[in-house]
Amino acid sequence: MGTGSYCNSMISLCDALRSGCAPIKVINMLHFSFKKVNFASHVKNVRLISNVRSSNGDQNTCETDKPMSFEEIPGPTSYPIIGTLHKYMPFFGEYDAETLDKNSWLNWRRYGSLVREEPGVRLLHVFDPEDIEVVFRQDHRYPSRRSHVAMLHYRLSKPHVYNTGGLLSTNGPEWWRLRSTLQKNFTSPQSVKSHISYTDIVVQEFLQWIKEKNVSHDEDFLPYLNRLNLEVIGTVAFNEQFHGFTEQEQDRNSRTSKIIDAAFGSNSGIMKLDKGFLWRIFETPLYRKLATSQEFLEKVSRDILLERANFFASDKNDDNSLLASFLKQSNLDMKDILGMMVDILMAAIDTTSYATSFALYHISRNLEVQKKIFDEIIEHLPTKDTHITAEILSKLVYTKGCIKESLRLNPVSIGVGRLSQKEFILKGYLIPEGTVIVTQNMVACRLPQYVRDPLAFKPERWIRGSEGYENLHPFLSLPFGFGPRSCIARRLAEQNMCIAIVRLIREFQIEWKGGELGIRTLLINKPDKPVSLSFTSRKRVDSLHNDVPF
Numbered sequence: 400m401g402t403g404s405y406c407n408s409m410i411s412l413c414d415a416l417r418s419g420c421a422p423i424k425v426i427n428m429l430h431f432s433f434k435k436v437n438f439a440s441h442v443k444n445v446r447l448i449s450n451v452r453s454s455n456g457d458q459n460t461c462e463t464d465k466p467m468s469f470e471e472i473p474g475p476t477s478y479p480i481i482g483t484l485h486k487y488m489p490f491f492g493e494y495d496a497e498t499l500d501k502n503s504w505l506n507w508r509r510y511g512s513l514v515r516e517e518p519g520v521r522l523l524h525v526f527d528p529e530d531i532e533v534v535f536r537q538d539h540r541y542p543s544r545r546s547h548v549a550m551l552h553y554r555l556s557k558p559h560v561y562n563t564g565g566l567l568s569t570n571g572p573e574w575w576r577l578r579s580t581l582q583k584n585f586t587s588p589q590s591v592k593s594h595i596s597y598t599d600i601v602v603q604e605f606l607q608w609i610k611e612k613n614v615s616h617d618e619d620f621l622p623y624l625n626r627l628n629l630e631v632i633g634t635v636a637f638n639e640q641f642h643g644f645t646e647q648e649q650d651r652n653s654r655t656s657k658i659i660d661a662a663f664g665s666n667s668g669i670m671k672l673d674k675g676f677l678w679r680i681f682e683t684p685l686y687r688k689l690a691t692s693q694e695f696l697e698k699v700s701r702d703i704l705l706e707r708a709n710f711f712a713s714d715k716n717d718d719n720s721l722l723a724s725f726l727k728q729s730n731l732d733m734k735d736i737l738g739m740m741v742d743i744l745m746a747a748i749d750t751t752s753y754a755t756s757f758a759l760y761h762i763s764r765n766l767e768v769q770k771k772i773f774d775e776i777i778e779h780l781p782t783k784d785t786h787i788t789a790e791i792l793s794k795l796v797y798t799k800g801c802i803k804e805s806l807r808l809n810p811v812s813i814g815v816g817r818l819s820q821k822e823f824i825l826k827g828y829l830i831p832e833g834t835v836i837v838t839q840n841m842v843a844c845r846l847p848q849y850v851r852d853p854l855a856f857k858p859e860r861w862i863r864g865s866e867g868y869e870n871l872h873p874f875l876s877l878p879f880g881f882g883p884r885s886c887i888a889r890r891l892a893e894q895n896m897c898i899a900i901v902r903l904i905r906e907f908q909i910e911w912k913g914g915e916l917g918i919r920t921l922l923i924n925k926p927d928k929p930v931s932l933s934f935t936s937r938k939r940v941d942s943l944h945n946d947v948p949f
């Protein structure tokens with residue numbers, strides 16, 4: 400079979416994967432493609448070199464093999480000045496800037512597991528978890544990312560408001576000053592657990608609200624989840640109630656609605672602005688949108704901060720919000736804290752809502768899985784008014800397996816970005832300093848060479864001791880990134896998702912009513928269609944089957 404038919408078979412494979420073809424059919428197609436095609440033979444040669452180096456235990460100082468240059472890495476043709484940007488041109492280019500997963504599939508099937516691109520920067524896509532591990536092992540004291548470049552520009556242009564670009568966009572020692580100070584309260588298990596009871600209260604209010612609204616599958620559930628996650632993060636991070644479930648706050652001009660819009664307005668422009676440069680010359684509409692969104696989040700944060708700062712000045716409070724802990728740090732000033740508050744509003748709402756949407760999507764399509772979650776929940780929350788505690792959460796092993804499995808199939812980010820800070824050798828190629836590296840975890844997580852039956856939703860693969868347990872490569876699924884630069888709120892986000900899912904499944908039998916759910920990548924992976932769920936009260940299900948305790 401020639402390259403043409405290889406491409407065709409892989410195109411059908413990609414189409415099949417995206418269109419929700421039965422997983423087994425897709426795997427068969429994959430095996431067929433692998434069997435018939437000599438998969439980019441030069442990549443194999445490079446692998447040999449890399450293996451020799453690995454067995455010597457010293458990748459960087461091999462004297463006999465001269466590393467191949469970065470330009471020799473397979474990838475789309477790069478032209479002077481425009482590099483590979485032509486691939487992203489509307490009408491002509493075959494890549495769509497909003498379907499990054501599709502572009503990655505195309506790259507992987509054409510060029511193999513290491514792909515070079517030059518869309519204005521030196522870019523390397525890494526698909527193999529072994530290589531992903533090598534990338535992260537290079538990590539420096541201050542791991543860097545090249546992202547949020549326009550936001551960095553915006554914040555640095557307002558030195559009276561911000562000291563830095565904030566955690567998301569700052570690199571180097573200044574990033575570490577912020578991170579090392581802020582992360583104590585974000586990540587310590589004790590501090591994270593201290594937020595369980597408030598979060599549970601907010602989630603129960605949310606349940607009450609969606610019951611009153613009689614939410615049906617004709618509505619998109621995502622906006623509901625946005626409100627929930629703003630309310631949760633408001634309470635946990637700022638001890639602020641936004642009252643997002645009230646009639647008044649549902650108005651599109653309310654503070655809640657405008658924060659959700661501004662968070663999305665900020666996030667959705669970041670990636671396109673990172674790729675472009677015109678905003679450096681004049682204020683483009685997209686840059687303006689980013690600036691307006693940031694201004695609104697700034698205003699909300701400033702109002703809360705001023706009120707709280709006065710309150711804390713009295714030193715008589717038992718507030719355990721993150722903001723309370725920030726205000727006690729002597730090496731943070733108000734500008735640092737304001738920047739972090741804006742970062743929290745930007746980073747918390749869409750991420751958790753998309754991740755929860757996809758988890759509900761998988762759980763509601765797999766009623767067997769849902770039954771197992773319900774059985775586990777009912778064992779630990781025998782009545783609806785049992786409070787969720789840290790001890791209960793620690794026992795919900797299956798539910799947590801579902802969250803991990805959903806994040807494997809549908810991570811919020813297609814992979815993790817890093818900026819190399821010194822040259823290193825990967826698969827026999829010399830990767831120069833300053834290369835933008837994107838680890839392609841989402842694609843790798845759907846490949847049969849790394850995961851058994853990869854497109855099936857099988858929470859058991861994460862559960863040690865269960866029959867379906869799989870010892871997956873530790874660098875395969877990295878939904879929260881890796882190392883000191885990983886998501887600062889990982890534990891909190893997982894906890895919030897778990898509490899929401901537990902309460903929803905405890906209350907309702909949930910069914911998926913939409914078609915196959917794909918992704919649209921603006922910065923993170925948003926569901927590409929409405930999140931269409933039907934909620935049937937367990938009371939009703941119970942009276943039908945009469946086998947579930949209440």
Ligand code: HEM
Nearest residue numbers: 566746747750751754811878879880881884885886888892
């Ligand atoms: C399910 C929800 C979430 C997912 C999947 C997620 C994922 C990620 C990922 C992949 C990164 C980049 C990590 C890396 O480069 O190694 C990141 C960074 C970050 N996340 Fe999250 N995140 C989530 C929720 C949150 C929440 C709730 C907050 C805030 C309360 C938050 C705040 C941040 C911040 C500030 C960073 C930048 C950290 C740094 O550069 O030091 N995230 N997140």
